[in-house]
Amino acid sequence: NAGVTQTPKFRVLKTGQSMTLLCAQDMNHEYMYWYRQDPGMGLRLIHYSVGEGTTAKGEVPDGYNVSRLKKQNFLLGLESAAPSQTSVYFCASSPWTGRQALHFGNGTRLTVT
Amino acid sequence: GDSVTQMEGPVTLSEEAFLTINCTYTATGYPSLFWYVQYPGEGLQLLLKATKADDKGSNKGFEATYRKETTSFHLEKGSVQVSDSAVYFCALSDSGGGADGLTFGKGTHLIIQP
Numbered sequence: 686n687a688g689v690t691q692t693p694k695f696r697v698l699k700t701g702q703s704m705t706l707l708c709a710q711d712m713n714h715e716y717m718y719w720y721r722q723d724p725g726m727g728l729r730l731i732h733y734s735v736g737e738g739t740t741a742k743g744e745v746p747d748g749y750n751v752s753r754l755k756k757q758n759f760l761l762g763l764e765s766a767a768p769s770q771t772s773v774y775f776c777a778s779s780p781w782t783g784r785q786a787l788h789f790g791n792g793t794r795l796t797v798t
Numbered sequence: 799g800d801s802v803t804q805m806e807g808p809v810t811l812s813e814e815a816f817l818t819i820n821c822t823y824t825a826t827g828y829p830s831l832f833w834y835v836q837y838p839g840e841g842l843q844l845l846l847k848a849t850k851a852d853d854k855g856s857n858k859g860f861e862a863t864y865r866k867e868t869t870s871f872h873l874e875k876g877s878v879q880v881s882d883s884a885v886y887f888c889a890l891s892d893s894g895g896g897a898d899g900l901t902f903g904k905g906t907h908l909i910i911q912p
Contacts, residue, residue, distance in 0.1 A: 689841075718899045725806070727887065727904035728842075743899070775841055777899070785891070786832060787900060789841035 687711050691776050691790035698766045698797045706761040706793050708776030716779045717759040718743075718787065719751060721772040728775065734759055766797045800825040804888045804903035811878055812911055819873040819906045821862075821888035829890040831855075831864050831871040832900065836885045845873075845886070883910045 689710045698704055708717065719731040730743030734753040748770060750762045759778075763770060773794050777787040804821045811817060823831065830849045834842040846855030851866035862873045871888060885907050889900040 716899075720899075725904060728902040730899050733899055777842075779899075786844045786847055787842075789834075789843070791839075791841045 689776055689778055689788050689790035691774075691793050693793060694791070695794050696796070698763075698795065700767060700797060702766050703762070703764050704766065704795075705763075706774055706776075706795075708759045708761070708778075708790060709757055710759075710776075710778040710788070711757065712778060712780070712788065713756070714778035714780050714788070715756075716781060717753065718777045718779075719749070719759065719761045720775045720777065721745065722775060722792070723772050731761065731774075766795075768797045771795060771797045800829065800890060800892065800901045802888050802890055802901055802903035804886075805906050806904055808907040808909050810909045810911060813880055814877045815910075817873070817875040817878045817882075817908070819886055819888075819908070821871045821873065821903060823869050823871065823888075823890050825869075825890055825892075825901075828866075829892065831862070832889040832891070833860070833862055833871070833873050834887040834889060834902075836887065836905070838884075842887060878908075878910050880910045880912055883908055 692707045718733045720728040732751040737756040740751045752760045773792045776790045779785040801824045832847045833845040835845045836842045846857040848855040848864035854863045860875045885905045887905045888903040
Protein backbone atom coordinates (compact mmCIF):
# COMPACT_ATOMS: atom_id res chain seq x y z
CA ASN A 686 0.00 0.00 0.00
CA ALA A 687 2.50 2.64 -1.14
CA GLY A 688 -0.11 5.28 -2.08
CA VAL A 689 1.69 8.57 -2.72
CA THR A 690 5.48 8.55 -2.36
CA GLN A 691 7.63 11.67 -2.30
CA THR A 692 11.39 11.85 -2.71
CA PRO A 693 13.55 13.16 -1.20
CA LYS A 694 12.27 13.57 2.36
CA PHE A 695 14.72 16.34 3.24
CA ARG A 696 16.94 18.65 1.24
CA VAL A 697 19.09 21.69 1.87
CA LEU A 698 19.90 23.98 -1.07
CA LYS A 699 21.94 27.12 -1.47
CA THR A 700 20.32 30.15 -3.06
CA GLY A 701 20.39 29.81 -6.83
CA GLN A 702 20.68 26.03 -6.94
CA SER A 703 18.11 23.91 -8.72
CA MET A 704 16.38 20.69 -7.79
CA THR A 705 13.47 18.45 -8.67
CA LEU A 706 11.02 16.90 -6.25
CA LEU A 707 9.48 13.64 -7.36
CA CYS A 708 5.98 12.42 -6.58
CA ALA A 709 4.78 8.95 -7.52
CA GLN A 710 1.35 7.42 -6.98
CA ASP A 711 0.30 3.83 -7.58
CA MET A 712 -3.48 4.31 -7.37
CA ASN A 713 -4.03 5.15 -11.05
CA HIS A 714 -5.32 8.59 -10.07
CA GLU A 715 -5.97 11.15 -12.79
CA TYR A 716 -5.38 14.32 -10.78
CA MET A 717 -2.21 15.29 -8.97
CA TYR A 718 -1.28 18.35 -6.95
CA TRP A 719 1.67 20.12 -5.37
CA TYR A 720 1.09 22.14 -2.20
CA ARG A 721 3.42 24.02 0.09
CA GLN A 722 2.86 24.27 3.83
CA ASP A 723 4.16 27.22 5.80
CA PRO A 724 3.55 28.15 9.46
CA GLY A 725 0.37 30.18 9.84
CA MET A 726 -0.45 29.86 6.13
CA GLY A 727 -1.99 26.42 5.89
CA LEU A 728 -1.59 24.65 2.56
CA ARG A 729 -1.32 26.61 -0.66
CA LEU A 730 -1.62 25.09 -4.12
CA ILE A 731 1.42 25.53 -6.37
CA HIS A 732 0.53 23.59 -9.52
CA TYR A 733 -1.76 20.75 -10.45
CA SER A 734 -2.41 18.30 -13.26
CA VAL A 735 -5.64 16.80 -14.52
CA GLY A 736 -3.98 14.05 -16.48
CA GLU A 737 -0.85 12.85 -18.24
CA GLY A 738 0.73 15.61 -20.26
CA THR A 739 -1.26 18.43 -18.62
CA THR A 740 -0.33 21.01 -15.99
CA ALA A 741 -1.95 24.15 -14.61
CA LYS A 742 -1.05 26.95 -12.20
CA GLY A 743 -2.38 27.13 -8.70
CA GLU A 744 -2.37 29.91 -6.14
CA VAL A 745 1.42 30.34 -5.78
CA PRO A 746 3.13 29.10 -8.98
CA ASP A 747 5.97 31.64 -9.32
CA GLY A 748 9.45 30.16 -9.12
CA TYR A 749 8.25 26.59 -9.77
CA ASN A 750 7.74 24.41 -12.82
CA VAL A 751 6.07 21.02 -13.12
CA SER A 752 5.82 18.13 -15.51
CA ARG A 753 3.52 15.12 -15.82
CA LEU A 754 5.09 12.93 -18.49
CA LYS A 755 3.67 9.75 -16.99
CA LYS A 756 0.32 9.38 -15.27
CA GLN A 757 1.86 8.07 -12.09
CA ASN A 758 4.54 10.77 -11.68
CA PHE A 759 4.35 14.50 -11.03
CA LEU A 760 7.61 16.44 -10.80
CA LEU A 761 8.10 19.81 -9.15
CA GLY A 762 11.15 21.80 -10.20
CA LEU A 763 12.88 24.78 -8.68
CA GLU A 764 15.16 26.35 -11.28
CA SER A 765 16.84 28.91 -9.02
CA ALA A 766 16.01 28.37 -5.36
CA ALA A 767 15.33 31.32 -3.07
CA PRO A 768 15.08 31.45 0.75
CA SER A 769 11.35 32.22 0.36
CA GLN A 770 10.94 28.70 -1.00
CA THR A 771 11.96 27.17 2.31
CA SER A 772 8.89 25.13 3.13
CA VAL A 773 7.39 21.68 3.42
CA TYR A 774 6.10 20.44 0.08
CA PHE A 775 3.25 17.98 -0.20
CA CYS A 776 2.11 16.04 -3.21
CA ALA A 777 -1.45 14.75 -3.41
CA SER A 778 -3.59 12.81 -5.85
CA SER A 779 -7.26 12.06 -6.40
CA PRO A 780 -9.16 9.83 -8.82
CA TRP A 781 -11.06 12.83 -10.14
CA THR A 782 -12.03 16.15 -8.64
CA GLY A 783 -15.25 17.86 -7.67
CA ARG A 784 -16.07 16.14 -4.40
CA GLN A 785 -13.19 13.75 -3.93
CA ALA A 786 -10.76 13.60 -1.07
CA LEU A 787 -7.06 13.98 -1.74
CA HIS A 788 -4.44 11.37 -0.86
CA PHE A 789 -1.24 12.95 0.44
CA GLY A 790 2.40 11.95 0.52
CA ASN A 791 4.52 12.44 3.63
CA GLY A 792 6.15 15.61 2.42
CA THR A 793 9.57 17.00 1.51
CA ARG A 794 11.18 19.46 3.90
CA LEU A 795 13.24 21.92 1.87
CA THR A 796 15.57 24.51 3.34
CA VAL A 797 17.15 27.17 1.13
CA THR A 798 20.07 29.03 2.70
CA GLY B 799 -13.27 33.06 -3.98
CA ASP B 800 -13.73 30.12 -1.67
CA SER B 801 -12.25 30.31 1.82
CA VAL B 802 -12.12 28.36 5.06
CA THR B 803 -11.69 29.87 8.51
CA GLN B 804 -10.76 27.84 11.56
CA MET B 805 -9.34 28.54 15.00
CA GLU B 806 -5.56 28.24 14.86
CA GLY B 807 -4.72 27.41 18.43
CA PRO B 808 -2.84 25.83 19.89
CA VAL B 809 -5.77 24.28 21.66
CA THR B 810 -4.72 22.50 24.85
CA LEU B 811 -7.04 20.05 26.58
CA SER B 812 -6.79 17.39 29.23
CA GLU B 813 -7.33 13.75 28.35
CA GLU B 814 -11.04 12.76 28.25
CA ALA B 815 -12.16 16.36 27.70
CA PHE B 816 -14.75 17.30 25.07
CA LEU B 817 -13.32 18.76 21.87
CA THR B 818 -14.77 21.29 19.47
CA ILE B 819 -12.76 22.85 16.64
CA ASN B 820 -14.75 25.45 14.77
CA CYS B 821 -14.73 25.70 10.99
CA THR B 822 -16.71 28.10 8.83
CA TYR B 823 -16.53 28.49 5.09
CA THR B 824 -17.35 30.82 2.23
CA ALA B 825 -18.20 29.22 -1.09
CA THR B 826 -20.62 29.46 -3.95
CA GLY B 827 -22.92 26.54 -4.52
CA TYR B 828 -22.69 23.36 -2.49
CA PRO B 829 -19.11 22.32 -1.78
CA SER B 830 -18.04 19.08 -0.16
CA LEU B 831 -16.41 19.53 3.23
CA PHE B 832 -13.51 17.64 4.77
CA TRP B 833 -11.47 17.34 7.94
CA TYR B 834 -7.87 16.20 7.63
CA VAL B 835 -5.44 15.32 10.42
CA GLN B 836 -1.65 15.71 10.30
CA TYR B 837 0.51 13.91 12.84
CA PRO B 838 4.08 15.16 13.41
CA GLY B 839 6.36 14.46 10.46
CA GLU B 840 3.60 13.02 8.33
CA GLY B 841 1.32 14.05 5.50
CA LEU B 842 -2.36 14.88 5.81
CA GLN B 843 -4.81 12.03 6.28
CA LEU B 844 -8.53 12.25 5.58
CA LEU B 845 -10.42 12.09 8.87
CA LEU B 846 -14.00 12.53 7.68
CA LYS B 847 -16.08 14.21 5.01
CA ALA B 848 -19.61 15.32 4.15
CA THR B 849 -20.91 16.01 0.68
CA LYS B 850 -24.28 17.68 1.22
CA ALA B 851 -26.18 19.76 3.73
CA ASP B 852 -27.09 18.02 7.02
CA ASP B 853 -24.73 15.13 6.29
CA LYS B 854 -22.72 13.97 9.29
CA GLY B 855 -19.24 12.64 8.75
CA SER B 856 -17.72 10.45 11.45
CA ASN B 857 -14.55 8.46 12.06
CA LYS B 858 -12.48 7.35 15.07
CA GLY B 859 -14.93 9.03 17.48
CA PHE B 860 -14.79 12.36 15.64
CA GLU B 861 -17.91 13.88 14.10
CA ALA B 862 -18.80 16.93 12.02
CA THR B 863 -22.14 18.03 10.56
CA TYR B 864 -22.47 20.03 7.34
CA ARG B 865 -24.57 23.06 8.32
CA LYS B 866 -25.48 25.07 5.26
CA GLU B 867 -27.52 27.66 7.17
CA THR B 868 -24.50 28.63 9.28
CA THR B 869 -21.86 27.66 6.66
CA SER B 870 -20.10 25.59 9.29
CA PHE B 871 -18.49 22.18 9.69
CA HIS B 872 -17.32 22.04 13.32
CA LEU B 873 -15.27 19.04 14.44
CA GLU B 874 -16.24 17.36 17.73
CA LYS B 875 -15.11 14.46 19.86
CA GLY B 876 -16.61 13.44 23.16
CA SER B 877 -13.46 12.24 24.93
CA VAL B 878 -10.02 13.04 23.54
CA GLN B 879 -6.89 10.97 24.04
CA VAL B 880 -3.22 11.92 24.07
CA SER B 881 -2.92 10.17 20.70
CA ASP B 882 -5.31 12.76 19.20
CA SER B 883 -2.60 15.41 19.49
CA ALA B 884 -2.07 16.64 15.93
CA VAL B 885 -2.87 19.47 13.54
CA TYR B 886 -6.40 19.43 12.13
CA PHE B 887 -7.33 21.04 8.81
CA CYS B 888 -10.77 21.90 7.57
CA ALA B 889 -11.13 21.98 3.78
CA LEU B 890 -13.69 22.35 1.03
CA SER B 891 -13.92 21.34 -2.58
CA ASP B 892 -15.21 23.37 -5.48
CA SER B 893 -18.84 22.37 -6.02
CA GLY B 894 -18.52 23.21 -9.67
CA GLY B 895 -16.26 20.28 -10.26
CA GLY B 896 -13.20 22.38 -10.86
CA ALA B 897 -9.88 20.61 -10.97
CA ASP B 898 -7.94 22.84 -8.64
CA GLY B 899 -8.01 20.66 -5.54
CA LEU B 900 -9.20 21.67 -2.10
CA THR B 901 -9.18 24.98 -0.25
CA PHE B 902 -7.71 24.52 3.23
CA GLY B 903 -7.98 26.41 6.48
CA LYS B 904 -4.76 27.32 8.26
CA GLY B 905 -4.94 24.35 10.62
CA THR B 906 -5.59 23.97 14.34
CA HIS B 907 -2.84 22.56 16.53
CA LEU B 908 -4.39 20.33 19.21
CA ILE B 909 -2.41 19.31 22.28
CA ILE B 910 -3.85 16.73 24.67
CA GLN B 911 -2.22 16.51 28.08
CA PRO B 912 -2.38 13.32 30.17
